[in-house]
Amino acid sequence: MIVESVLGNLAELTEQERSGLHLERIALSGPELRRRVQRVVTDHGTEVGIRLAERRELRDGDILHREGRNAVVVSTLPTDVLVVAPATIEQMGFVAHSLGNRHLPAQFLGPGAEFEGLPGHDGVMVLQYDHTAEAYLREAGVRFARVERQMEVPFRHAEHTH
Known part of the structure; x- marks a missing residue:
């Protein structure tokens, strides 16, 4: 899967919209949040290529992919x-x-x-x-x-x- 844009953020969803989602998380550190192009693996083992078209930093809760009730989201590391x-x-x-x-x-x-x-x-x-x-x-x-x-x-x- 290749991601070229951020679809939104979990914080923008209502409690009801979030409650039914199955989340796959991509854990990223500070420097990784600033990279536009990178290859990562979710906590479920899914390989994801990130190639953001716009220059922006990823944030905790950013939704990179959503299909039905499944979503791939960014999780920032402490x-x-x-x-x-x-x-x-x-x-x-x-x-x-x-x-x-x-x-x-x-x-x-x-x-x-x-x-x-x-x-x-x-x-x-x-x-x-x-x-x-x-x-x-x-x-x-x-x-x-x-x-x-x-x-x-x-x-x-x-x-x-x-």
Whole structure:
């Protein structure tokens, strides 16, 4: 089977539409979510060629094939991340500047995002795990946690010049 477009996402379906579906899942890591062309195997052993016509990232729940009650969907694998929860705006600025100079891709989530070991935060910065960033955060006394998390959007480096 060759897939050339995404048909939708499970999140767009009603509970009733999702309940009757038989799902075959394709587990992909962050870098694989960004690839337009790849060959993968579902959890049921079906080989799937992905050759997306449009330039887009795959997301958890993307429907790649649907035939009757059967669907082949993307399932994102958890990523090893550092979740940083600075205590003050001053600490946040210092941490963001220091880690930004290392050009680590980051994502920012609001106070509603829940993380084990980081209750009651005003928002967090999430980074792919990096041992030097972990050592810096520990040395600087910044509250953080290392967790496995299924990221909604894959990490990517921003294009820039100096």
